[in-house]
Amino acid sequence: MKTASLYKDLTYQDNKPLVQPLLETDFTREIRIVFKGGQMMKEHFTPFPIVIEIVAGEIDFGTRGTIHRAVKGDLISLGGDVPHDLTALTDSIVRLTLSKPDRSERVMQVANQ
Structure with a gap:
């Protein structure tokens, strides 16, 4: 058994979203992304579903020219190779589930752009 917390040890960085790997299973990688209001992750894509x-x-x-407003409790499933971006309207916490072949380092690079 493995455990992690989405709320423990939260840090809101002033200059960019904070990407933190939380948990790795046999088939996924669970990542927490902490945004201050106004922060964004520029358009990017992953070769795997998320x-x-x-x-x-x-x-x-944002995806394919459309912006979808997502609030606490909402889930979004996205196929691989689909360009998308995220903009935090308020201080926000996002849980990102990656396929096992994907890498959390890739997500960190996107947040650092």
Whole structure:
């Protein structure tokens, strides 16, 4: 058994979202992304499907020229190779589920752009 917390030891960085790997299973990588209101992750894509859960806050999730407003409790599933971006409208916590072949380092690079 492995455990992690989406709420423990939260840090809101002033200059960019904070990407923190939380848990690795046999088939997924679970990542927490902590945004201050106004922070964003520029358009990017992953070669693998992902699932995003809005744990707290409010996010504008852009894909294919459309912005989807996502709030606490919302889930978004996205196929691989689909360009997307995220903008936090308020302080927000996002849980990102990656496929096992994907890497958390890739997500960290996107947040650092």
